[in-house]
Amino acid sequence: MAPSYSKAKRNYNVFLSFRGADVRNNFLSHLYMTLDQNGLFTYKDSEELRKGEQISLALMKAIEESQVAIIVFSEDYASSPWCLDELVKIMECKAQRNLVVLPVFYKVEPKEVRQGRKSYKKAMAKHESEFGKDSEKVNTWKTALHDAGKLSGWDLNNGDEATLIKEIVKEISKQLKPTPLHVAKHPVGIHRQMEELEPMLNLESDEVLMIGLWGQGGIGKTTLAKALYNANFRQFEGACFLRNVREDSKDSKDLLPLQKKLLEILLGKELKMFSVDEGINLIQDKLCCKKVLIILDDVDDVKQLNALAGECDWFGEGSRIIITARDNHLLTSHGIDKDHIYAVKPLNNFEALELFNKHVFPRYSKIVIRRDLVDGALDYANGLPLALEILSSLLCGREELDWESALNKLAKSPNKTINEVLRLSYDRLDDEEKEIFLDIACLFKGRSKRDIVKVLDCCDFSTIIGVNVLVGKSLIYEEWGNLQMHDLIQLMGMDIVKQECRDDPGRRSRLWLYDDVRDVLSKDMGTNAVKAIVLHLPWTKSLYIDPSAFRNMTGLRVLIMINVHNSFQDPMCLPNELRYFEWPQCPPWIPKFSSGPKKLVGLDLSQSNIQDHVQLTQFKDFEKLKFINFGKCLVTGLYAGHLLYSKS
Secondary structure, eight states: OOGGGGGSOOOEEEEEEOOHHHHIIIIIHHHHHHHHHTTOOEEEOOGGGOOSSSOOHHHHHHHHTEEEEEEEEOTTGGGOHHHHHHHHHHHHHHHHHOOEEEEEEESSOHHHHHHTOHHHHHHHHHHHHHHOTTOHHHHHHHHHHHHHHTSOOEEESSSOHHHHHHHHHHHHHHHHSOOOOOOOSSOTTHHHHHHHHHHHHOTTOOSOEEEEEEOOTTSSHHHHHHHHHHHHGGGSSEEEEEOOHHHHTSSGGGHHHHHHHHHHHHHSSOOOOOSHHHHHHHHHHHHTTSOEEEEEEEEOOHHHHHHHOOOGGGSOTTOEEEEEESOHHHHHHTTOOGGGEEEOOOOOHHHHHHHHHHHHSOTTOOOOOOHHHHHHHHHHHTTOHHHHHHHHHHHTTOOHHHHHHHHHHHHHSOOHHHHHHHHHHHHTSOHHHHHHHHHIIIIITTSBHHHHHHHHHTTTOOHHHHHHHHHHTTSOEEETTEEEOOHHHHHHHHHHHHTTOSSOGGGSSEEOSHHHHHHHHHTTOOOTTOOEEEEEEEEEEEOOOOTTTTTTOTTOOEEEEEEEEOOOOSOOEEOTTOOEEEOTTOOSSOOEEOSSOOOOOEEEOTTOOOOOGGGGGGGGGOTTOOEEEOTTOSOOOOOSSSOOOOOO
């Protein structure tokens, strides 16, 4: 992770490594002067003051205290043991201290340096003769030359030296310019997750890796990505944090500016391009030999990935591409394996309390708040950093009565800012996925996946793939066979339904609260907007239902009543659109349906007081009925085709 960089003492902007006889009085002197004129504090070794053949401690210290090292590989560079020792030290500091290394191939080819050809071959042969062919020192020099020769830099044969020097100074200025990003006012819980990510990043490997940071909105993906950038960007030849990819590419034509921005940051110069396809080619051509760190923040469409980081071979060895997204499937469909997708975690209880206290109780605050109110705020946020920060902003400096009022309000209606962030994932769903999400949020959260699939399949939904999409988009998760979701996401879903008609529950698509169900069913307030009623009470409670309560609910597809007692003796008339009906311990009657085709698929009247088996005969004509449950009823029946057998 390289946290040592920020602590390392850096006395020099640039360290120059060169063979004096080759370049001191021309290229090197002009480069040094230009660096100096641009305010870059540069260490230039004075060969005349060298003593002996061993690199001095002062010189090693100068390399350690530099930010950038420029190695000028000239014809006779490798003939100097001093230069080679310098090179070894530079490459060590590159690996261990994040030293930026930029080679200049001055009238030599990179392959001469990398592969030991021509003058470099002769120089190494001479060293082998002096120190021995299998000398550890010579082998170390060869390794350093090979590794440095692979780095991206500049070739100067018969080109314009002045132009090259300007490019070098511009690149150095760019390398020195990046500053750490602001992560968060109080980055609580970040270090723990960075440690968990370290093996996944595997920065020692030369393999190009794409890594996904996945999680729901507000959980801290961007904050974690910024922290990773700060800890590691100095280890790369170029680094780019591309913010708000989703927001900045709402249209496919917006991808071209993002490509331009990416290349401009990584190359330090503007490039002309006129199409996304051209941009793809330029990214491949310009970055294929450059070790880069790229963070694509808030990606929500595979087109964005295809345009900005389509394949690993677009980038040089050792590159890392980090992508933050709410959709797990988006990452896997782009070829990122599960071992390189990190599920960003909510704060644990201790971290949540620490972050909340830092925000809501500044040092100067003298206000004391009851612990139960603090616990209420923490329970509401449920480890979501965004919610904790917004809550603390709302509550900071307020008295206990304000806290009580604010928490009561939030329990009824979610915070608008939090809701807007969470709703982005919902808005990206297709119509059927939205229906499944709202059913789970309002009606079925915490119930077994098996039971939910059974009910929703009755409604002609492709429930399995729908649930998997919701899991992939961080809207729900499976725990011990049950489907769960973050409390704030559930509140967001419930609020979407309440917003359908704030003042009249009979005009909402779903009803699940006792008071709302009572008002609608007892006063015949239902409309064709109602799609599902699920009333699951913790203990048996009486509920008066108007005989005509369901007359106008022609769109009702699910009706479930658990622990609901109704003393009305005459059967209710249910709409033909109803797909699933469940009422254990229901009154001693079978519901009636209007004339015409019936769409009922599932029926559960277990433990009911049905006594007349004749009442059951109507179900013989229900063509779509797939399963029924009359278990533990007072009557049994056997009916061909649909009612197989109910055991009392």
